[in-house]
Amino acid sequence: MEIKKIFEESSRYIMNTYNRFPVILRKGRGMKVWSSDGKEYLDFVGGVAVNILGHCHPRVVVAIQKQAQRLIHVSNYYYIEPQIELAKLLVEHSFADKVFFCNSGAEANEAAIKLARKYSKEQISPECFEIIAAKNSFHGRTLAALTATGQERFQTGFEPLVPGFKHVPFNDTDAIRKVATKNTCAIMLEPIQGEGGVKLPDQTYLKEVRELCNENNILLILDEVQTGMGRTGTFFAYEHFGITPDIMTIAKGLGGGVPIGAMLAIDKVASAFQPSTHATTFGGNPLVCAAAVSTIETILEDGLILDQCNRMGIYLRERLEQLKGEFPGIIAEVRGKGLLVGMELTRDGDSIVRACLEKGVLINCTAGNVLRFIPPLIVQQKDIDRLIDVLERVFEKLP
Ligand code: PLP
Numbered sequence: 001m002e003i004k005k006i007f008e009e010s011s012r013y014i015m016n017t018y019n020r021f022p023v024i025l026r027k028g029r030g031m032k033v034w035s036s037d038g039k040e041y042l043d044f045v046g047g048v049a050v051n052i053l054g055h056c057h058p059r060v061v062v063a064i065q066k067q068a069q070r071l072i073h074v075s076n077y078y079y080i081e082p083q084i085e086l087a088k089l090l091v092e093h094s095f096a097d098k099v100f101f102c103n104s105g106a107e108a109n110e111a112a113i114k115l116a117r118k119y120s121k122e123q124i125s126p127e128c129f130e131i132i133a134a135k136n137s138f139h140g141r142t143l144a145a146l147t148a149t150g151q152e153r154f155q156t157g158f159e160p161l162v163p164g165f166k167h168v169p170f171n172d173t174d175a176i177r178k179v180a181t182k183n184t185c186a187i188m189l190e191p192i193q194g195e196g197g198v199k200l201p202d203q204t205y206l207k208e209v210r211e212l213c214n215e216n217n218i219l220l221i222l223d224e225v226q227t228g229m230g231r232t233g234t235f236f237a238y239e240h241f242g243i244t245p246d247i248m249t250i251a252k253g254l255g256g257g258v259p260i261g262a263m264l265a266i267d268k269v270a271s272a273f274q275p276s277t278h279a280t281t282f283g284g285n286p287l288v289c290a291a292a293v294s295t296i297e298t299i300l301e302d303g304l305i306l307d308q309c310n311r312m313g314i315y316l317r318e319r320l321e322q323l324k325g326e327f328p329g330i331i332a333e334v335r336g337k338g339l340l341v342g343m344e345l346t347r348d349g350d351s352i353v354r355a356c357l358e359k360g361v362l363i364n365c366t367a368g369n370v371l372r373f374i375p376p377l378i379v380q381q382k383d384i385d386r387l388i389d390v391l392e393r394v395f396e397k398l399p
Helices: 003-013 058-070 082-091 105-123 143-146 173-177 206-217 237-241 284-328 350-356 381-396
Strands: 024-030 032-035 040-043 097-104 130-132 167-168 183-189 221-224 249-250 262-267 332-336 340-345 363-367 370-374
Touching: 003 082, 032 381, 040 381, 082 097, 082 262, 082 284, 097 105, 105 143, 105 183, 105 221, 105 249, 105 370, 167 173, 167 237, 173 206, 183 206, 206 221, 284 332, 284 340, 284 381, 350 363
Parallel strands: 130 167, 130 183, 183 221, 221 249
Antiparallel strands: 024 032, 032 040, 097 262, 249 262, 332 340, 340 370, 363 370
16 A cells, blocks of 8 residues: 555544554564665664564564464463463562453553452451552553553543542652551552653662551552563562562563563452452453463573663663763753663653654653663664664754
8 A cells, every 4th residue: 555545544544542653664573673665763662662572573473373373362261271371480480479461551550450459448448449659650541540640641631530549759758658548558659660751769769668568558569561571671670679569560571562461469469359350351362371471481581681681771871871971951861770761851852753763763752851762672782872873963963
């Protein structure tokens, strides 16, 4: 189809929920994607932190092909072997005892909110259902996840929101203490705020929150939808902070590109879910679970990919810092952990994203002025050098 016609048909048939760049991506391998006109792009967006092993990783492709030939979908009325295998892998490599599978990050958070409420209402008191979340957070677009999201701009127009949520500044334990009551059932946080502009807490914050939760019988829910699966250099980001949550949500990188989410919990809390209390038709189906098993096995094998993530994360931040030295009027701060890296600008980042796209490099801007780099964990030094070269050329031309 001619490019103009594709754009026309897209706007005729698809709801207008995305501001899209005028590029049709058709093929991907590793760090690269190619558009319909054959142009090559280096991908530092990686499907917004989804393509954790790069595009069409051979092991994931083979796992999907094999599973597609055997069994694509069956209901959760029956036992599903790849689902059990995946749950076992996740439990063996995390704090959790049990897993619930779903299809996205928002759904994983809905499940976490429901589990926390069910557990606390049954075990503590019927009024114990309030959740404290952070300002500037992002937890997804379904109604309860949207209510947990501490950014009004995503909520406007969808009121009334779900009752029972309070928001406090991120990285401020005293603020939590001030609003917590006997009816607080959970504190829900991203270990590092991703969509909110790659905001890292102080090293002691999550430890303090964990202690506060322990002292007051409050559950700690960590949303690792963006930070999980090795993104920050450890398999899960909570490992950096020396704590474990009671409930954790993951999605994005979990399936190496296929849509899958999961909510993990300790046994005591997980047992609040019984048959018929929560469910989803597609959650944990054979195809996506087979993809996720191969993704996790590849990430964890020999620790090579996590090691690469740490080394490349350091290199990327060093190179961005150098750039900051060159352009102090444009770049305010470089921050991040592993390969979740943000560069805060003193101006809007949109035109810079567009200029990079023209030069064949895909990057993302979040929170208006934070360029976010979330490449596949297989990114190499030469890819980072190319990114820096392109950014340098774009910055040189800025007024
Ligand atoms: N939680 C976090 C931390 C996220 O970054 C996102 C998406 O960006 C979500 C939840 C929502 O995930 P999904 O878009 O898969 O529903």
